[in-house]
Amino acid sequence: MHMADSEKAQKGMDPARRRFLTDTLRTAVGVGLVAVTLGVYQRQARALPASAIRPPGAADEQAFQAACIRCGLCVRDCPYDTLRLAELGDEVALGTPYFEARDIPCEMCDDIPCVKACPTGALDPALTQINDARMGLAVVVDEEACIAFQGLRCEVCFNVCPVRGKAISLDLQHNPRSGKHALFIPVVHSSDCTGCGKCEKACILDEAAIKVFPIALAKGMLGRHYRLGWEQKAEAGEALVTPDTPHQYNLPEGVHYEHGGRGLILGEGRPSPPPMPQRPMAPPRPPTPPGAPQPPAAPFSANPLDTLNRKGGL
Amino acid sequence: MQPGGRPGREAIEVKGWFGAHRYLILRRLSQLAILALFLAGPWFGLWIVKGNIASSLTLDTLPLSDPLVLLQMLATGHIPGSAALTGGLIVLVFYLVVGGRVYCSWVCPVNIVTDAADWLRRRLKIKGSANFSEKTRYWLLGAILLVAAVTGSIAWELVNPVSMVYRGLVFGMGLAWGVVAAVFLLDLFVGRRAWCGHLCPVGAFYGLLGEAAVLRVAAARHEQCDDCMDCFAVCPEHQVIRPALKGADKGLGPVILSGHCTNCGRCIDVCAQDVFAFTTRFSNNSRQAVPGVNHKSEVSS
Numbered sequence: 001m002h003m004a005d006s007e008k009a010q011k012g013m014d015p016a017r018r019r020f021l022t023d024t025l026r027t028a029v030g031v032g033l034v035a036v037t038l039g040v041y042q043r044q045a046r047a048l049p050a051s052a053i054r055p056p057g058a059a060d061e062q063a064f065q066a067a068c069i070r071c072g073l074c075v076r077d078c079p080y081d082t083l084r085l086a087e088l089g090d091e092v093a094l095g096t097p098y099f100e101a102r103d104i105p106c107e108m109c110d111d112i113p114c115v116k117a118c119p120t121g122a123l124d125p126a127l128t129q130i131n132d133a134r135m136g137l138a139v140v141v142d143e144e145a146c147i148a149f150q151g152l153r154c155e156v157c158f159n160v161c162p163v164r165g166k167a168i169s170l171d172l173q174h175n176p177r178s179g180k181h182a183l184f185i186p187v188v189h190s191s192d193c194t195g196c197g198k199c200e201k202a203c204i205l206d207e208a209a210i211k212v213f214p215i216a217l218a219k220g221m222l223g224r225h226y227r228l229g230w231e232q233k234a235e236a237g238e239a240l241v242t243p244d245t246p247h248q249y250n251l252p253e254g255v256h257y258e259h260g261g262r263g264l265i266l267g268e269g270r271p272s273p274p275p276m277p278q279r280p281m282a283p284p285r286p287p288t289p290p291g292a293p294q295p296p297a298a299p300f301s302a303n304p305l306d307t308l309n310r311k312g313g314l
Numbered sequence: 315m316q317p318g319g320r321p322g323r324e325a326i327e328v329k330g331w332f333g334a335h336r337y338l339i340l341r342r343l344s345q346l347a348i349l350a351l352f353l354a355g356p357w358f359g360l361w362i363v364k365g366n367i368a369s370s371l372t373l374d375t376l377p378l379s380d381p382l383v384l385l386q387m388l389a390t391g392h393i394p395g396s397a398a399l400t401g402g403l404i405v406l407v408f409y410l411v412v413g414g415r416v417y418c419s420w421v422c423p424v425n426i427v428t429d430a431a432d433w434l435r436r437r438l439k440i441k442g443s444a445n446f447s448e449k450t451r452y453w454l455l456g457a458i459l460l461v462a463a464v465t466g467s468i469a470w471e472l473v474n475p476v477s478m479v480y481r482g483l484v485f486g487m488g489l490a491w492g493v494v495a496a497v498f499l500l501d502l503f504v505g506r507r508a509w510c511g512h513l514c515p516v517g518a519f520y521g522l523l524g525e526a527a528v529l530r531v532a533a534a535r536h537e538q539c540d541d542c543m544d545c546f547a548v549c550p551e552h553q554v555i556r557p558a559l560k561g562a563d564k565g566l567g568p569v570i571l572s573g574h575c576t577n578c579g580r581c582i583d584v585c586a587q588d589v590f591a592f593t594t595r596f597s598n599n600s601r602q603a604v605p606g607v608n609h610k611s612e613v614s615s
Binding site: 023026028030031038039042043046065066068071072073075084087090094095117118119122 | 355361364365366368369370371377379380383384387390391392393394395397398401446447449450453454456457458460461462464465466467468469470471472473477478481482484485486487488489490492493
């Protein structure tokens with residue numbers, strides 16, 4: 001009975017209604033395909049190339065692409081022609097502002113005109129101190145090419161850095177090649193680097209050895225659960241874990257080893273054990289009782305290496 | 315239409331060439347003048363208007379923003395800053411007065427491309443047209459807002475030919491000429507008025523605004539119509555004409571009330587009988603009250 005009813009309904013379906021339904025379905029499916037393609041394309045457009053740096057105050061890529069209206073007012077108000085809008089075919093999301101540091105870096109204007117120009121808040125208006133900007137992060141990408149690592153004096157990146165001495169410092173290291181000179185190694189500090197890119201622009205090499213990358217590419221991060229013992233100790237005033245027990249060295253009679261101190265000690269009484277501030281896991285061996293026979297004079301050479309090299313020893 | 319497929323010939327004879335191209339010339343001047351305002355800065359250092367069609371700042375005081383981009387922004391969850399909101403509101407109110415799709419016919423640069431394609435289509439007598447609904451644009455409008463909400467990014471602006479061309483002209487085209495060519499070829503070979511009349515979600519959005527707009531075209535002297543069909547031939551949304559021109563018997567007024575009408579005025583240009591005129595939506599009332607009776611004097615001014 002039901003079958004007959006539905007068959008009848010299908011046969012008798014109003015052609016206009018049928019046409020309307022198929023047309024609607026056709027449009028919906030077509031537009032759905034377009035929407036899916038657009039969504040996938042959008043995901044790919046979120047991948048910012050390593051050389052493209054966003055203006056100051058830009059949030060992460062997804063948030064920025066939600067907030068940027070692609071009007072180019074930041075580009076217009078940039079006094080140094082640093083910024084440009086991505087054209088069709090560029091790797092950067094179409095119409096959004098960026099700069100490439102090796103072309104024209106950010107000059108870090110005090111009044112940050114690009115942020116002021118932004119009508120939508122895509123460039124965060126809360127950014128009022130340009131030193132707080134985090135456009136990217138400089139990285140010494142090629143220690144092989146950087147001439148400072150060859151022992152040559154350069155320091156151009158250090159000297160052009162607008163946050164001089166803070167964002168890039170020079171780490172003096174021994175020059176093993178000459179044996180008597182220092183290496184002036186540039187070290188970038190993310191605590192102060194704004195990502196302006198002046199170091200990359202100024203790098204004297206044909207291809208810069210120091211480059212600015214978007215933060216997401218350049219910055220590592222320690223696991224959130226991770227605690228550095230010495231920092232915790234400085235905060236708490238004491239170690240949070242039980243200290244290691246002093247190591248017991250298995251040495252011949254009359255020979256002792258003081259780790260981190262005098263090293264191998266011959267022909268002396270046993271030194272007092274190192275101070276143990278709390279909860280030693282094993283009690284120190286009792287000192288030799290008085291009146292007991294003194295250990296004989298060392299039965300081996302005064303040179304400790306002889307002992308170590310002895311056949312069967314160690 | 316006159317033999318030879320050249321709509322507007324009779325109008326040229328009656329009104330002269332300029333008279334028969336009045337609104338077309340005005341529209342082109344409007345489109346080019348607005349573009350010139352944007353280009354005067356980068357080309358000649360004359361900074362009257364900064365930015366582009368998505369958002370701009372005129373004389374460093376007047377903000378204007380595209381309400382559709384702001385709508386997509388809201389869909390992503392980002393609340394735009396006050397400058398953009400103010401600018402969007404000004405634009406919204408403006409188009410509610412003059413007609414939403416005035417954006418399409420008096421501002422949008424793609425309109426020049428699709429008008430050219432349609433002109434060439436007529437000249438080459440290309441008849442075939444892909445069969446897809448003119449309502450597709452509403453589906454696309456919904457889809458781009460949905461994609462913005464789902465992906466959290468203004469995805470449509472990655473591919474939007476309208477803003478792409480405008481931004482391209484002002485800031486650098488890149489490969490956007492390819493998109494212009496694609497739209498031109500689409501309208502020329504795939505379907506008549508395929509982009510502006512069927513697909514463009516920007517036009518769909520402004521068309522929705524146009525449903526409530528004040529400024530209108532009306533078939534004010536529709537009784538003078540001699541059925542030459544020139545207006546149908548040139549109208550980019552020719553389905554909007556019939557109710558106003560031929561709907562008197564059904565009690566419909568002479569004012570074109572469809573939001574799809576772009577207020578381009580081309581029908582006024584090509585009509586040798588001066589049937590059409592600009593008016594307001596309020597001129598339609600008396601007609602509806604007394605169907606079938608001519609009230610041409612009321613709407614002709």
